[in-house]
Every structure is written in C-alpha cells, then in structure tokens.
Amino acid sequence: xxxxxxxxxxxxxxxxxxxxxxxxxxxxxxxxxxxxLLPFFKHSQYIRLDNKPVFMVYRIGHDKLVxxxxxxxxxxxxxxxxxxxxxxxIMVALGSFYxxxxxxSSMIASIEEISGTFHFHPAVNSIDDNKEVLASTQDLLAVPxxxxxxxxxxxxxxxxxxxxxxxELPVDPAKLEMNLRRSFAVMPVAKWKTVTENFYxxxxxxxxxxxxxxx
Numbered sequence: 072x073x074x075x076x077x078x079x080x081x082x083x084x085x086x087x088x089x090x091x092x093x094x095x096x097x098x099x100x101x102x103x104x105x106x107x108l109l110p111f112f113k114h115s116q117y118i119r120l121d122n123k124p125v126f127m128v129y130r131i132g133h134d135k136l137v138x139x140x141x142x143x144x145x146x147x148x149x150x151x152x153x154x155x156x157x158x159x160x161i162m163v164a165l166g167s168f169y170x171x172x173x174x175x176s177s178m179i180a181s182i183e184e185i186s187g188t189f190h191f192h193p194a195v196n197s198i199d200d201n202k203e204v205l206a207s208t209q210d211l212l213a214v215p216x217x218x219x220x221x222x223x224x225x226x227x228x229x230x231x232x233x234x235x236x237x238x239e240l241p242v243d244p245a246k247l248e249m250n251l252r253r254s255f256a257v258m259p260v261a262k263w264k265t266v267t268e269n270f271y272x273x274x275x276x277x278x279x280x281x282x283x284x285x286x
Contacts, residue, residue, distance in 0.1 A: 094135075095135060095136060095139050095143070098142075098146060101143050101146050101147065102146070102150070105146070105147050105150050105151075108126075109154060111124075112124035112151070112154075112156070113154075119156075119160070120160045120186075120267075120268055121157060121160070121267075122156055122157040123151070123156055123157050123158050123159055123160035123186070124151065124156060124159055124160065125160045125162060126147075126159050126160065126161050126162070127161075127162045127163075127164065127189070128140070128161060128162070128163050128164065129164045129191075130164065130166075130168055130172065130175075131163050131172075131174075131175060131178050131179075131185075132168065132169075132172030132173070132174040132175030132178060133168065133172055137172075137174045137178070140178065140182070141178070141181075141182050141184075144159070144161055144182060144184035144185070145184055147159055147184075148161075148184045158184070159184065159186075160186045160187070161184055161185050161186050161187075162185075162186065162187045162188060162189050162220065163175075163179060163185055163187075163188045163189075163216075164188070164189060164191040165188050165189065165190055165191055165211060165214060165219070166191035166192050167192065169214070176213075176214070176215060179214065179215050179216050180215035185216070186218060187216060187217075187218030187219065187220060187266070188214060188216040188218070188219050188220070189219070189220040189221075189222060189270070189272050190207045190211075190219065190220065190221050190222040190272060191222070191272070191274055192224050192274055193205065193206055193207045193221075193222065193223060193224065203246075204250070205223055205224065205242060205246060205247050205250035205251075206221070206222070206223035206247075206250040206251050206253065206254035207221030207222055207223070207254055208221075208253060208254055208257050209257070209261065209263070210261070210263045210264070217265045218265055218266050219264075219266075220266065220269065220270045220271070220272060221254060221258060221271060221272070222271055222272030222273060222274060223247070223250065223251060223254065223271075223272075223273055223274070224242070224273070224274040224275065225242055225247065225273065225274070225275045226239075226240055226241050226242040226275070227239070227240040228240070228241075
C-alpha cells in the first residue's frame with residue numbers, strides 16, 4: 072500500500088514534528104519504485120485480478136499527490152503491461168478523508184487507472200460518523216466507483232502516544248460478530264455489487280499503526 076502522509080510524531084500526519092518527509096519525486100523515482108515493486112508483483116503468491124497485480128493507495132487526494140497521482144499511475148500501468156501483466160489493479164481507500172480531501176471524488180471518477188475502492192473504516196464512511204457501524208452493508212452511492220470492496224474495523228487506541236487527551240474506541244467482540252454476520256449476509260445478494268472476485272478488508276489501529284488485511 073502506498074501511504075500519502077509524512078512520518079511525524081502524530082498519527083494524523085500534521086506538518087510539524089516531521090521525522091521523515093514524504094516526497095514523490097518525478098518519473099525517474101516512479102520508475103525506480105516500480106522496479107522495486109516488480110519482484111513482488113511477479114511472485115507466485117502475489118494477489119492479482121485479471122492478470123493485474125493489486126496495488127492499494129491510501130489517500131490520493133492529499134497534498135502534492137493530487138497533481139502527481141494520475142501521471143504516476145499511468146506510468147506504472149504501462150510498465151506493468153511491458154512486464155507481461157495486463158496493467159495494475161489500483162484500489163483507493165475510502166475513509167473520512169474522502170469528504171475532507173475535495174479532489175478525491177473527481178480523481179476516482181476521471182483517472183482510468185483506478186480500478187476500484189475499498190472501505191477503510193465503515194463508521195466514517197457515512198457523513199453522520201455512526202460509531203455503531205462496524206462493517207460495510209452497502210456501497211457508498213456518492214462514490215464514483217462501481218467496484219467497491221467492503222470491510223470492517225477492530226477498534227482504535229492512541230493512548231501509547233499520549234499521556235493525556237488520548238482517544239479509545241473499543242469494539243465489543245459480540246457486536247463485531249453481529250456486524251460481520253450482517254455484512255456477509257447482505258454482500259452476496261447486493262444488487263449494486265459489481266466485483267467479479269471479492270476481498271474483505273479488516274482495519275486495525277494498534278498503537279496508532281494502520282494495518283489492512285485481506286482474506
């Protein structure tokens with residue numbers, strides 16, 4: 072997954088206390104990064120759809136990536152074809168930033184190389200930020216992406232990084248099970264689902280680290 076925030080002392084990535092600045096370079100760096108990824112793409116166990124290596128991007132509408140993502144994606148897609156694939160299967164995360172990063176929606180709609188989107192945190196995928204929603208039960212109608220992949224999350228806790236003012240969002244296992252059962256029951260019969268091979272994303276925050284799992 073390509074992350075699109077700087078390494079800072081705050082999980083939210085504000086531009087202060089920067090530990091490692093994140094830059095995107097130009098075509099030279101993009102080619103170098105693709106060359107680094109290529110051995111993984113070619114591995115027999117790497118996930119592919121329609122002979123396209125799956126590649127996930129966290130936040131395409133953030134900062135400098137707004138202008139750079141499309142030419143970068145086009146180059147990587149072409150390089151993938153040159154190396155025997157049918158392109159890249161690029162998935163874009165849908166989280167709370169979908170509403171705050173104003174360019175995200177139009178980018179998803181206009182950039183042909185974006186193949187699908189995935190629900191990064193179901194509770195914040197709705198405008199009302201309903202904390203009771205632990206798992207996806209529908210595609211987001213406002214998102215211009217037919218191929219949406221659902222998911223769930225297992226809680227949040229940033230206490231290890233803050234002595235005070237920390238935030239905890241525990242998830243009750245029984246409630247999580249109930250939400251997952253509802254999500255899995257709706258998914259096979261959802262008329263709006265257009266994916267040919269499905270994935271389900273589990274998002275976990277552990278000491279403010281984000282981990283996205285596929286199964």
